[in-house]
Amino acid sequence: NAGVTQTPKFQVLKTGQSMTLQCAQDMNHEYMSWYRQDPGMGLRLIHYSVGAGITDQGEVPNGYNVSRSTTEDFPLRLLSAAPSQTSVYFCASRTGTSGGGWAQYFGPGTRLLVL
Amino acid sequence: AQSVAQPEDQVNVAEGNPLTVKCTYSVSGNPYLFWYVQYPNRGLQFLLKYITGDNLVKGSYGFEAEFNKSQTSFHLKKPSALVSDSALYFCAVRAGGYQKVTFGTGTKLQVIP
Numbered sequence: 001n002a003g004v005t006q007t008p009k010f011q012v013l014k015t016g017q018s019m020t021l022q023c024a025q026d027m028n029h030e031y032m033s034w035y036r037q038d039p040g041m042g043l044r045l046i047h048y049s050v051g052a053g054i055t056d057q058g059e060v061p062n063g064y065n066v067s068r069s070t071t072e073d074f075p076l077r078l079l080s081a082a083p084s085q086t087s088v089y090f091c092a093s094r095t096g097t098s099g100g101g102w103a104q105y106f107g108p109g110t111r112l113l114v115l
Numbered sequence: 116a117q118s119v120a121q122p123e124d125q126v127n128v129a130e131g132n133p134l135t136v137k138c139t140y141s142v143s144g145n146p147y148l149f150w151y152v153q154y155p156n157r158g159l160q161f162l163l164k165y166i167t168g169d170n171l172v173k174g175s176y177g178f179e180a181e182f183n184k185s186q187t188s189f190h191l192k193k194p195s196a197l198v199s200d201s202a203l204y205f206c207a208v209r210a211g212g213y214q215k216v217t218f219g220t221g222t223k224l225q226v227i228p
Contacts (some may be wrong), residue, residue, distance in 0.1 A: 004158075004193065014179075031214070042220040043159075058215060078170060090158055103149060106158035106175060 001026050006091050006107035013114045015080040021110050022074040023091030029096045031103070032074040033058070034066065036087040043090065049074055081114045088112070117142040119208050128196045129227050136191040136222045138206030148189040149207040149216070150180055159205060167190060176200070194195035196226045 008021045016067040025032065033048035035058075045058030063085060065077040074093075078085060089110045096102040118141045128134045130134040146165055151159040163174025170182045179193045181226055189206060 012212075033216075035218075040220060043218040045215055045217075048214065056214075092159075103161040103164055104159075107158070108158045109156075 002028065004093055004105050005098075006089075006109060006110050009108070010059070010111045011113070013078075013112065015081060015083060015107055017081050018077070019081065020080050021089055021091075021112075023074045023107060024072050025074075025077065025091075025093040025105070026072065027093060027095070027101035027105065028066065028070070028071060029093035029105070030094045031096070031102075031104075033092050034064070034076045035090045036060065036085075037090060037109075038087050046076065046089075047048065063102060078112075081112075083114045086112060086114045117146075117208055117210055117217045119206050119217055119219035121204075121206055121222045123222050124220075125223040125225060127225045127227060130198055131195050134193050134224065136194045136206075136224060137203050138219060139187050139189065140189060140206070140208040141187060142170075142208050142210045143157045143211050147180065147209040148180075149209075150174065150178070150189075151205045151207065153203040153205065153216075153221075155202075155211070162191070164202075168181050192217070196224075198226045198228050200224060201226045 004025045009069040030051050034046040035043040035102045044060045047066040049055045091107040093100040120139045149164045150162040153159045165172050165182045172227045173179045203221050204222050
């Protein structure tokens with residue numbers, strides 16, 4: 001199993017540009033989520049999904065869109081990048097959408113710089 | 116609302132000494148508690164979790180954590196620190212029946228040879 005994969009590893013954008021961060025998992029996990037990691041702020045949840053076709057907002061959803069057409073893929077879209085979106089982005093997945101203390105599996109991250 | 120506090124930005128410990136990384140939480144209902152570790156330029160890796168039962172839980176790489184309901188704490192411990200334990204450690208909480216996981220701000224552990 002490859003686990004959780006993310007592409008690209010690093011990206012530089014100009015303000016106003018759009019892009020999609022890719023995330024895929026091969027563990028047949030129902031739950032997937034996107035976090036951003038900023039110094040001194042830990043990980044903050046952007047969006048999450050409890051299954052194909054179902055998504056919901058996290059703590060910091062503004063400026064980001066998601067969709068989940070398959071169990072495996074959960075892309076994160078930046079519609080119009082802003083310098084405040086400079087961050088490291090992590091995708092995570094876990095099994096079990098109700099109850100249970102299921103641990104999350106994290107991807108290696110995408111480092112995004114918005115100029 | 117749920118929250119996690121990691122009061123120490125950094126913990127320094129000598130190799131071979133015991134280590135403790137502190138975590139307190141706030142959640143409605145029964146908590147699911149987790150510790151994750153992050154090495155430089157890597158994603159987070161799961162260390163251990165508390166769901167129910169014994170208050171002392173054991174995890175990967177010799178780490179353990181003690182759940183204390185009255186103090187709402189879930190401190191990470193290891194009897195003898197290794198230089199290779201140096202990393203960033205995150206505590207996280209999730210309320211039962213609730214999908215979102217809330218992470219603390221992280222504690223950098225530095226083990227000094």
